[in-house]
Amino acid sequence: MVIIFLFMLTIGILEVIFPKRMLMLGNKRELKKEEEPSELFINITRVGGVILIIIAITFAFGAFT
Structure with a gap:
């Protein structure tokens, strides 16, 4: 569960910070x-x-409470 949360959070942050690079991927x-x-x-x-x-x-809040 923690790995899923961290993966989604990391990809989301990378899309916000580096949108051109993530778009090209x-x-x-x-x-x-x-x-x-x-x-x-x-x-x-x-x-x-x-x-x-x-x-x-939202996933983390639902999964860890």
Whole structure:
């Protein structure tokens, strides 16, 4: 249970702090070297990170109480 909580929390924090890098890890299409992901995709990745952090905290609260 602790490992699941820490994994979800770590991925969520990484998505909030490094959205471009986390987006490129899960991106199936290849971008050209000079091409950057759009701000929309970066913001969606950040929102996903925040949601993942909330889910991790909710999971921890439910599992450990």
